[in-house]
Amino acid sequence: MALFSASPPLHDPLAPPAGTDDQATTVKCTTCYMCACRCGIRVHLREGENGPEVRYIDGNPDHPINKGVICAKGSSGIMKQVSPARLTQPLRRKPGAERGAGEFEPISWEETFALLTERLSRIRATDPKKFALFTGRDQMQALTGLFARQFGTPNYAAHGGFCSVNMAAGMIYTVGGSFWEFGGPDLDRAKLFVMIGTAEDHHSNPLKIALSAFKRRGGRFISINPVRTGYSAIADEWIPIKPGTDGALFMALMHELIKHDRIDRPFLQRFTNAPQLVVLDEGEREGLFAFDPDPAKGPPGDGRNPHNKLVWDSVSGQVMAAYPEGIADGRSPALTGTYTLANGTRVAPAFQLLTEQVALCTPEWAQAITGINADRIRALAMEIGDTALKQAFELPIAWTDAWGKTHPTTIGRPVAFHAMRGLAAHSNGFQTVRSLAVMMSLLGTIDAPGGFRHKAPYPRHIVPNYRAFSDPEQVKPNTPLNAAPLGFPASPAELALNPDGSPIRIDHAFSWEHPLSAHGMMHNVITNAVKADPYRLDTLMIFMANMAWNSTMNTMAVREMLNRRGDDGEYQIPFLVVCDAFQSEMVAYADLVLPDTTYLERHDVMSMLDRPISEFDGPVDSVRVPVVPPLGQCKPFQEVLIELASRLKFPAFTGADGGRKFKDYPDFVVNFQPQPGIGFLMGWRGETGTEHLRGAPNPKQWEMYEKNGCVFQYHLHEDQQYMRNWNQSYLDFAKEKGWRQKNDPVQLAIYSDVLQLFRLAAQGKTAGRQPPEHLRERITTYFDPLPFWYPPLESTCTDLDAYPLNAITQRPMAMYHSWDSQNAWLRQIHSHNYLHVNPVTALAAGIADGGWCWVESRWGKVRCMVRHSEAVEPGTVWTWNAIGKASGAWQLDPGADESRKGFLLNHLISEELPLTDGDGRSAGTISNSDPITGQAGWYDVRVRIRPAEPEEPEETFPQVAAPPPAPGVLGRAQKVLTYFAGRKTR
Numbered sequence: 001m002a003l004f005s006a007s008p009p010l011h012d013p014l015a016p017p018a019g020t021d022d023q024a025t026t027v028k029c030t031t032c033y034m035c036a037c038r039c040g041i042r043v044h045l046r047e048g049e050n051g052p053e054v055r056y057i058d059g060n061p062d063h064p065i066n067k068g069v070i071c072a073k074g075s076s077g078i079m080k081q082v083s084p085a086r087l088t089q090p091l092r093r094k095p096g097a098e099r100g101a102g103e104f105e106p107i108s109w110e111e112t113f114a115l116l117t118e119r120l121s122r123i124r125a126t127d128p129k130k131f132a133l134f135t136g137r138d139q140m141q142a143l144t145g146l147f148a149r150q151f152g153t154p155n156y157a158a159h160g161g162f163c164s165v166n167m168a169a170g171m172i173y174t175v176g177g178s179f180w181e182f183g184g185p186d187l188d189r190a191k192l193f194v195m196i197g198t199a200e201d202h203h204s205n206p207l208k209i210a211l212s213a214f215k216r217r218g219g220r221f222i223s224i225n226p227v228r229t230g231y232s233a234i235a236d237e238w239i240p241i242k243p244g245t246d247g248a249l250f251m252a253l254m255h256e257l258i259k260h261d262r263i264d265r266p267f268l269q270r271f272t273n274a275p276q277l278v279v280l281d282e283g284e285r286e287g288l289f290a291f292d293p294d295p296a297k298g299p300p301g302d303g304r305n306p307h308n309k310l311v312w313d314s315v316s317g318q319v320m321a322a323y324p325e326g327i328a329d330g331r332s333p334a335l336t337g338t339y340t341l342a343n344g345t346r347v348a349p350a351f352q353l354l355t356e357q358v359a360l361c362t363p364e365w366a367q368a369i370t371g372i373n374a375d376r377i378r379a380l381a382m383e384i385g386d387t388a389l390k391q392a393f394e395l396p397i398a399w400t401d402a403w404g405k406t407h408p409t410t411i412g413r414p415v416a417f418h419a420m421r422g423l424a425a426h427s428n429g430f431q432t433v434r435s436l437a438v439m440m441s442l443l444g445t446i447d448a449p450g451g452f453r454h455k456a457p458y459p460r461h462i463v464p465n466y467r468a469f470s471d472p473e474q475v476k477p478n479t480p481l482n483a484a485p486l487g488f489p490a491s492p493a494e495l496a497l498n499p500d501g502s503p504i505r506i507d508h509a510f511s512w513e514h515p516l517s518a519h520g521m522m523h524n525v526i527t528n529a530v531k532a533d534p535y536r537l538d539t540l541m542i543f544m545a546n547m548a549w550n551s552t553m554n555t556m557a558v559r560e561m562l563n564r565r566g567d568d569g570e571y572q573i574p575f576l577v578v579c580d581a582f583q584s585e586m587v588a589y590a591d592l593v594l595p596d597t598t599y600l601e602r603h604d605v606m607s608m609l610d611r612p613i614s615e616f617d618g619p620v621d622s623v624r625v626p627v628v629p630p631l632g633q634c635k636p637f638q639e640v641l642i643e644l645a646s647r648l649k650f651p652a653f654t655g656a657d658g659g660r661k662f663k664d665y666p667d668f669v670v671n672f673q674p675q676p677g678i679g680f681l682m683g684w685r686g687e688t689g690t691e692h693l694r695g696a697p698n699p700k701q702w703e704m705y706e707k708n709g710c711v712f713q714y715h716l717h718e719d720q721q722y723m724r725n726w727n728q729s730y731l732d733f734a735k736e737k738g739w740r741q742k743n744d745p746v747q748l749a750i751y752s753d754v755l756q757l758f759r760l761a762a763q764g765k766t767a768g769r770q771p772p773e774h775l776r777e778r779i780t781t782y783f784d785p786l787p788f789w790y791p792p793l794e795s796t797c798t799d800l801d802a803y804p805l806n807a808i809t810q811r812p813m814a815m816y817h818s819w820d821s822q823n824a825w826l827r828q829i830h831s832h833n834y835l836h837v838n839p840v841t842a843l844a845a846g847i848a849d850g851g852w853c854w855v856e857s858r859w860g861k862v863r864c865m866v867r868h869s870e871a872v873e874p875g876t877v878w879t880w881n882a883i884g885k886a887s888g889a890w891q892l893d894p895g896a897d898e899s900r901k902g903f904l905l906n907h908l909i910s911e912e913l914p915l916t917d918g919d920g921r922s923a924g925t926i927s928n929s930d931p932i933t934g935q936a937g938w939y940d941v942r943v944r945i946r947p948a949e950p951e952e953p954e955e956t957f958p959q960v961a962a963p964p965p966a967p968g969v970l971g972r973a974q975k976v977l978t979y980f981a982g983r984k985t986r
């Protein structure tokens with residue numbers, strides 16, 4: 001750092017721009033990407049010796065997401081531009097050099113494209129599934145997914161499978177939407193905010209702004225988390241909980257809410273499947289909804305689930321169609337009891353089964369699991385229930401539901417929840433998130449003022465009408481797939497299986513191992529590819545994912561796997577292409593390196609086709625535009641894909657004349673239309689840019705976004721902003737604008753017949769696809785149609801006396817992934833991490849504050865420094881993630897704190913767990929993931945701690961050899977912008 005400060009400054013901050021007499025600074029708006037919140041920023045530029053240079057970055061006050069607020073990360077984007085680790089030219093592994101040695105030679109882009117085109121066309125013309133494309137935290141899955149589909153490979157996914165697919169799938173399969181991009185807490189109208197399993201967030205600045213206003217208005221904020229960090233700092237109350245036990249808390253809360261009748265019965269009767277009758281008799285219909293077989297009865301089907309199910313009307317004492325008869329005036333669908341249909345079938349309302357499911361989940365039961373006192377659980381349930389029901393309010397907004405009833409007001413339920421990876425990153429996360437979503441539904445908070453609010457294009461159908469590719473016959477040479485590689489299965493028939501039941505995909509997503517893996521399973525790719533399970537790949541392309549360090553479990557073994565050769569002497573993964581802006585740990589393992597740009601050097605879209613930045617009151621999309629030219633030969637990965645897609649002559653990228661259809665990525669964004677009038681961007685459409693949401697391509701669309709701060713916001717009419725699962729005006733509008741395929745209502749799935757379909761198959765009660773014998777018990781257990789809690793899988797195969805502690809990571813507020821722990825400004829906040837341990841636990845183990853210790857799991861060990869902290873419950877140890885780095889990576893000094901004192905918890909986590917069949921016999925291994933969605937179980941590891949020996953070196957373990965600098969890497973800046981209280985320094 002001293003060297004940095006001593007360097008001559010890049011600019012004299014008080015001098016006019018070079019070569020002019022003008023003091024003015026140019027300001028360009030774009031969208032931040034120092035984390036995934038995607039705030040609006042203003043980049044202040046001055047002309048330097050070699051063109052425009054970034055002077056500083058501040059928040060865009062006119063942007064709807066952050067309203068001018070900027071965080072430490074956002075303002076430090078300037079240091080990302082001048083990172084010493086920046087790659088500047090394409091590189092090829094030197095002939096004869098070993099992977100991992102980091103020995104490269106420069107190669108031109110033309111050679112790069114020729115090499116890739118030759119290799120990829122050969123794969124595409126023979127066996128397209130031998131090409132796999134996996135991406136990290138990218139913002140263009142609509143393009144990367146399209147590329148894979150057009151290539152004809154099912155082997156594609158982004159990082160969701162190892163991030164938060166449990167959050168997405170658990171909520172979407174229950175309420176049709178999810179937290180963060182797709183929905184969130186309405187803190188403008190909430191009175192009680194319960195945050196669970198969240199520290200710092202994907203929605204950072206907006207949530208901080210909302211929390212600030214909420215607290216000023218007198219709102220009460222309860223944080224439930226094993227660790228009190230991040231937003232919890234301003235919570236009115238912190239309730240410590242043991243990791244992986246949140247589901248038990250929700251089950252006990254539901255037990256209490258039902259017991260004390262703190263539930264919204266009219267809401268459950270009309271807007272959820274709670275009153276719908278479930279078959280109790282054994283057989284192929286067991287556990288499924290009874291329904292009127294006459295398709296003419298009842299309204300049209302909701303997606304793949306018919307609506308013509310049955311309810312028991314307790315007024316007339318008759319069974320009838322749930323809609324519209326069951327909700328007609330004067331009817332009252334029963335929520336409890338058991339009944340017999342005319343044909344003798346025994347049935348019960350779904351809510352009755354939920355009541356039975358939570359009957360034994362008492363606060364005392366939950367206390368033993370969560371560590372939260374039973375009385376506190378009881379009081380929390382009453383506080384939540386009373387706030388939702390007794391402090392309810394009405395907004396004077398009339399709306400009409402899908403069955404034609406006009407509600408004169410909109411009822412507010414002022415209890416808002418927020419949850420994220422703390423719930424999701426466990427192998428019991430799907431059912432935990434589902435239990436939260438069902439609990440929120442019991443309270444009537446779904447898309448209600450003050451509760452959970454959707455963001456367009458959500459809510460989706462339950463199950464969303466996006467089927468993942470599933471037909472092995474459709475993997476054909478030179479042919480696009482007949483469906484997107486990712487989607488939402490609704491039954492065993494939609495799994496991606498070969499006729500013998502084996503997985504179609506290299507990551508085993510959508511197989512019997514993890515049937516609802518809606519985001520793929522990136523964390524399995526390298527292990528499976530090296531084992532050639534189910535087949536050997538030819539080429540693996542990785543974009544922006546540090547799979548040789550912090551983006552992988554079992555890090556040292558995976559590094560060895562990346563280098564492993566088969567009996568034929570060839571690498572098990574024959575060709576590895578890595579695209580990244582920086583010399584991360586992963587780059588050393590590449591056969592071909594593609595230097596990406598930073599977010600300030602490229603076009604990007606935050607699209608309604610992908611991951612928009614919508615607000616509660618309507619859709620919002622935004623763009624990035626280049627504010628500085630690319631460094632060296634850096635090229636945006638988007639451009640690389642457009643170029644390759646054009647050279648490979650993918651149908652969607654080839655014109656009628658056989659020539660390329662799109663000049664470049666901006667041209668693709670403007671002109672690609674998956675449906676007429678629907679494109680990547682919804683603002684300023686139509687030939688003259690006067691149409692919004694839907695319209696013909698506009699050749700000047702990028703300019704119009706640029707003129708408008710790079711963002712487009714649309715406000716829905718007031719009567720379309722709430723209750724959107726059932727709000728007919730909204731549903732019609734959403735269909736018209738292409739956000740939904742149908743305008744059907746989205747009934748909340750208190751009971752999931754989708755899960756039951758998988759369970760019935762596993763029990764051998766249905767015809768059709770059956771799981772392999774060794775997975776029958778697993779599917780029967782976990783595919784419970786009602787939420788339930790079970791211990792994380794790792795703890796069921798670990799000696800808990802030997803490894804008594806839970807170990808988890810959290811994201812520091814000042815950093816996002818590994819990008820930021822190499823940022824010169826942000827390194828001044830954290831240059832290394834500690835293991836945070838409650839003093840009681842640390843002292844019992846004989847470890848002093850600041851002392852060195854060993855942390856051991858059954859999979860590995862790390863040596864690190866300890867910090868005593870009372871902000872962590874005694875059974876948990878935790879650390880920041882992605883600060884510890886491999887020696888020499890990211891162009892940090894070999895003696896840098898990040899590699900000598902910083903450490904990575906991933907060394908303690910296995911990507912696989914032992915698998916046993918229903919009889920307890922060993923059945924090999926299986927991914928360390930949620931058995932339903934394949935979400936990586938990052939937070940399940942169990943550890944023990946002991947002091948390091950006095951003679952041991954005071955540095956972290958393990959250490960790795962530093963690779964040489966990649967050719968052309970930017971290296972330490974000769975000139976650095978420095979400010980010291982307004983004075984320039986030298």
Ligand code: SF4
Nearest residue numbers: 032035038039071074
């Ligand atoms: S919260 Fe994220 S997107 Fe917003 S300014 Fe900070 S780093 Fe940028």
